[in-house]
Amino acid sequence: MLPAFTHPWDLTPADAAALQRTLRGRVEIRPLPPVRTAAALDVSFSKFAKELVGGAVVVDVETGDVLEERVLVGSATFPYVPGLLSFREGPVLSEILMRLKTPVDLILCDGQGLAHPRRFGIACHLGVLFGIPSVGCAKSLLCGDCREPGEKRGSSTRLIHNGDVVGRAVRTRDGVKPVFVSPGHLADFDDSVRLILRLASRYRLPDPIRRAHRLVNEARRRFGL
DNA sequence: GCGACAG
DNA sequence: ATCTTGTCGC
Numbered sequence: 088m089l090p091a092f093t094h095p096w097d098l099t100p101a102d103a104a105a106l107q108r109t110l111r112g113r114v115e116i117r118p119l120p121p122v123r124t125a126a127a128l129d130v131s132f133s134k135f136a137k138e139l140v141g142g143a144v145v146v147d148v149e150t151g152d153v154l155e156e157r158v159l160v161g162s163a164t165f166p167y168v169p170g171l172l173s174f175r176e177g178p179v180l181s182e183i184l185m186r187l188k189t190p191v192d193l194i195l196c197d198g199q200g201l202a203h204p205r206r207f208g209i210a211c212h213l214g215v216l217f218g219i220p221s222v223g224c225a226k227s228l229l230c231g232d233c234r235e236p237g238e239k240r241g242s243s244t245r246l247i248h249n250g251d252v253v254g255r256a257v258r259t260r261d262g263v264k265p266v267f268v269s270p271g272h273l274a275d276f277d278d279s280v281r282l283i284l285r286l287a288s289r290y291r292l293p294d295p296i297r298r299a300h301r302l303v304n305e306a307r308r309r310f311g312l
Numbered sequence: 313g314c315g316a317c318a319g
Numbered sequence: 320a321t322c323t324t325g326t327c328g329c
Binding site: 132134 | 320322
């Protein structure tokens, strides 16, 4: 029985987790549909103003063109707690996602997906809430262990937590620190890694995420926050 | 009790 | 994440 809600964020954490378990159990992970557009999300935090500046950059995955950009300011109603990032950054990001005009085939998150103590990082959360494929790409580890990937771009190793494979450490550039990729929703490990490598050809982080990062930081400064 | 700990 | 200048290296 799916919970009723008017706004995606009205789902409680338990609802969302139950919903994902249901989906993962009953919905075959079909081949990921063609990903033509991707929305990268990020948040910049103003320490003294106690406000979050969220942003999304929608790109054409094939050409790399920016199709849409959107920023929104929200208050920090929840503290940063490792494992509960969704409840700090989720509200403003979901609000932004609802306001996007461009159809989005993939949500790209700056954080974990499956590689989470409860297997439900922010990438899973947003993907499930919107019913859109999603992938988590984090710069550091929240939980789990892995061996060091080979030094060349494209090499990766499995990320394991409590006996589960929860993601992969992926080298996106020769000799640079790997990123930690994990499925969010409707994408498997190979899908996730393939997408991240496709989007991160020039820098360590996927280009859309870098753009989202710059977008929110510039916006925060423009707003005097 | 101790250490770890996305952004 | 944020607070911050210069600096080491390809």
